[in-house]
Amino acid sequence: xxxxxxxxxxxxxxxxxxxxxxxxxxxxxxxxxxxxxxxxxxxxxxxxxxxxxxxxxxxxxxxxxxxxxxxxxxxxxxxxxxxxxxxxxxxxxxxxxxxxxxxxxxxxxxxxxxxxxxxxxxxxxxxxxxxxxxxxxxxxxxxxxxxxxxxxxxxxxxxxxxxxxxxxxxxxxxxxxxxxxxxxxxxxxxxxxxxxxxxxxxxxxxxxxxxxxxxxxxxxxxxxxxxxxxxxxxxxxx
Amino acid sequence: xxxxxxxxxxxxxxxxxxxxxxxxxxxxxxxxxxxxxxxxxxxxxxxxxxxxxxxxxxxxxxxxxxxxxxxxxxxxxxxxxxxxxxxxxxxxxxxxxxxxxxxxxxxxxxxxxxxxxxxxxxxxxxxxxxxxxxxxxxxxxxxxxxxxxxxxxxxxxxxxxxxxxxxxxxxxxxxxxxxxxxxxxxxxxxxxxxxxxxxxxxxxxxxxxxxxxxxxxxxxxxxxxxxxxxxxxxxxxxxxxxxxxxxxxxxxxxxxxxxxxxxxxxxxxxxxxxxxxxxxxxxxxxxxxxxxxxxxxxxxxxxxxxxxxxxxxxxxxxxxxxxxxxxxxxxxxxxxxxxxxxxxxxxxxxxxxxxxxxxxxxxxxxxxxxxxxxxxxxxxxxxxxxxxxxxxxxxxxxxxxxxxxxxxxxxxxxxxxxxxxxxxxxxxxxxxxxxxxxxxxxx
Amino acid sequence: xxxxxxxxxxxxxxxxxxxxxxxxxxxxxxxxxxxxxxxxxxxxxxxxxxxxxxxxxxxxxxxxxxxxxxxxxxxxxxxxxx
Numbered sequence: 001x002x003x004x005x006x007x008x009x010x011x012x013x014x015x016x017x018x019x020x021x022x023x024x025x026x027x028x029x030x031x032x033x034x035x036x037x038x039x040x041x042x043x044x045x046x047x048x049x050x051x052x053x054x055x056x057x058x059x060x061x062x063x064x065x066x067x068x069x070x071x072x073x074x075x076x077x078x079x080x081x082x083x084x085x086x087x088x089x090x091x092x093x094x095x096x097x098x099x100x101x102x103x104x105x106x107x108x109x110x111x112x113x114x115x116x117x118x119x120x121x122x123x124x125x126x127x128x129x130x131x132x133x134x135x136x137x138x139x140x141x142x143x144x145x146x147x148x149x150x151x152x153x154x155x156x157x158x159x160x161x162x163x164x165x166x167x168x169x170x171x172x173x174x175x176x177x178x179x180x181x182x183x184x185x186x187x188x189x190x191x192x193x194x195x196x197x198x199x200x201x202x203x204x205x206x207x208x209x210x211x212x213x214x215x216x217x218x219x220x221x222x223x224x225x226x227x228x229x230x231x232x233x234x235x236x237x238x
Numbered sequence: 239x240x241x242x243x244x245x246x247x248x249x250x251x252x253x254x255x256x257x258x259x260x261x262x263x264x265x266x267x268x269x270x271x272x273x274x275x276x277x278x279x280x281x282x283x284x285x286x287x288x289x290x291x292x293x294x295x296x297x298x299x300x301x302x303x304x305x306x307x308x309x310x311x312x313x314x315x316x317x318x319x320x321x322x323x324x325x326x327x328x329x330x331x332x333x334x335x336x337x338x339x340x341x342x343x344x345x346x347x348x349x350x351x352x353x354x355x356x357x358x359x360x361x362x363x364x365x366x367x368x369x370x371x372x373x374x375x376x377x378x379x380x381x382x383x384x385x386x387x388x389x390x391x392x393x394x395x396x397x398x399x400x401x402x403x404x405x406x407x408x409x410x411x412x413x414x415x416x417x418x419x420x421x422x423x424x425x426x427x428x429x430x431x432x433x434x435x436x437x438x439x440x441x442x443x444x445x446x447x448x449x450x451x452x453x454x455x456x457x458x459x460x461x462x463x464x465x466x467x468x469x470x471x472x473x474x475x476x477x478x479x480x481x482x483x484x485x486x487x488x489x490x491x492x493x494x495x496x497x498x499x500x501x502x503x504x505x506x507x508x509x510x511x512x513x514x515x516x517x518x519x520x521x522x523x524x525x526x527x528x529x530x531x532x533x534x535x536x537x538x539x540x541x542x543x544x545x546x547x548x549x550x551x552x553x554x555x556x557x558x559x560x561x562x563x564x565x566x567x568x569x570x571x572x573x574x575x576x577x578x579x580x581x582x583x584x585x586x587x588x589x590x591x592x593x594x595x596x597x598x599x600x601x602x603x604x605x606x607x608x609x610x611x612x613x614x615x616x617x618x619x620x621x622x623x624x625x626x627x628x629x630x631x632x633x634x635x636x637x638x639x640x641x642x643x644x645x646x647x648x649x650x651x652x653x654x655x656x657x658x659x660x661x662x663x664x665x666x667x668x669x670x671x672x673x674x675x676x677x678x679x680x681x
Numbered sequence: 682x683x684x685x686x687x688x689x690x691x692x693x694x695x696x697x698x699x700x701x702x703x704x705x706x707x708x709x710x711x712x713x714x715x716x717x718x719x720x721x722x723x724x725x726x727x728x729x730x731x732x733x734x735x736x737x738x739x740x741x742x743x744x745x746x747x748x749x750x751x752x753x754x755x756x757x758x759x760x761x762x763x
Contacts, residue, residue: 012496017505025508061714065707066419091497093271094739095716097263124273132270146502175258179251210251233246256713260721274740281726290729382744386732395733395746419707490708491733491746492715
């Protein structure tokens, strides 16, 4: 049995080190097809399971702003990796969770590596890991990449997540009554396009449409549901 | 159609959504996080290092320390490698009967390759120093301190880090431009990045400075780095003014400053190793092939070159080729050997040194220490030596870098432009050095 | 009527609340995802006028060029937002 694991996180969270810890420092470096972004892949065998580890570009968010973000986003949405390890900097929790929320909207199967846990402690932070895990609905593993603390637990968590696949109820962001209703309506319109609904999470598409995300709008443009969507939007405006 | 949707929606939803996400995070946070401190040790450190007046001097001092460290610590290692390859060369030339094979091994492989690998220690230590600066978090501060000046020069503050990395090797430097959002700013940074004197040119400076600048050798090397920076700035300003594509202000500077961290030995060594290994691979393949080619061309036609006990380099194919292109370089004071070294430097800058090593090794009929050999050959005067170093600095990026430039800009136009403008600039600057020096009375 | 002023005009150690970002789409997006949203508390750590400014926001340190700092509008009456 082999599973695919993507690794993502903000810049400066220690992603490279965790990737190296997982893959034993051996990685194959190439390019994402057609892009100038570097693609790093490695392997890890844990308890008899082979894990193919892909290092996604470090990014703050998953908008269509830059190639890095698009590459990361497209990989998760199109390749649908079995698990996505979201590396979060414990000493910078607030901002790091922004990416986490976006990953949840992408319906990725996330395991959070709460890295730099030692630094957070030195700074006087106390993080309730269990509560965080409960509130988000995602497994959270504290790690210290520099000393390899937590790596074993991380590997275990990844295997478990691959097997259980989204059993827990995960947090969902409400965008306010007006927008939530609109998102639902657009979701319905999108669900009429079977092909589209199978390929992408429909709620995520709806949210991105409202955000006027260039890449998503291009996708919608090619779909028959676009007319219904435009109608909904005009209704809202009117 | 997407345009139509965007017209209907405007930007409101996007901003509102970002707000909502942070609002959700703000609700979660107090339940899971306690004990936040307003100011950290890292912040205190920044107060000193980012100081308006001290920031830049501190940076320059650190940079100088980096180079001093690189040279001083690496010298004993370089000497060891030098001795090893000399010994290898002597042993093989004595032990093998067949003259051609003996020469191939002793002069070609051990002499030439050894001459290049001698510079491996400084390159590794330079990468080590850069890795420490990067892992400690200081490099981001350097970009911050530099932004004020960079902005005035028409460059983006984020261009600073790729240029700093370019001092190690232009290839990761150019790849580091990916953090620059605006394409115009990114391409401009890529165009001038090769002027950042990469570590492959270092051997050439050490060689020529050591040979002809005597006590001023260190200053000579340092001056090349300054020259590179000055030219990069000049070209950036020039391009911004003259080429319509680059007109307009650089995009907004937004950079997160990570907390200062003590670089872990393991992590830093991994960084250093990754980049150093790239150099080793280059040495193993491209440079090695280049050196073999140089050896071949300089040893054949065998019987014309090896007459009785003498080694008549002038009769080799290499000399014939060199003499053909020599006229181009004569106004600069380079002879055919310099011309040939520069030509092969196109493949990889280290080959410039490798070429000299091979040539002198062959002439002396054994592995030689290249620096004294160059000195006694009298090929360069202090002035033309300086011009030669400047030419090497500027003339064009090595093949691998050209490849990366093409990959990162996705444009033949820009790649070709880089090659051409650098060739012209190199000639002009070298010429200027020789001319001005002549006027000032140096021969 | 809320009084707004550019972030760039604050002095070291001053605190303020983000109210609006007046800029192109790309800038608004990038700043929003970094945490510069309506109601976010910002503190100036370092200002080297006319150079870039270093702020603390949502627990991280962000360096902003003068141009970006002029486009972020803030309100100084922090107490009103608590």
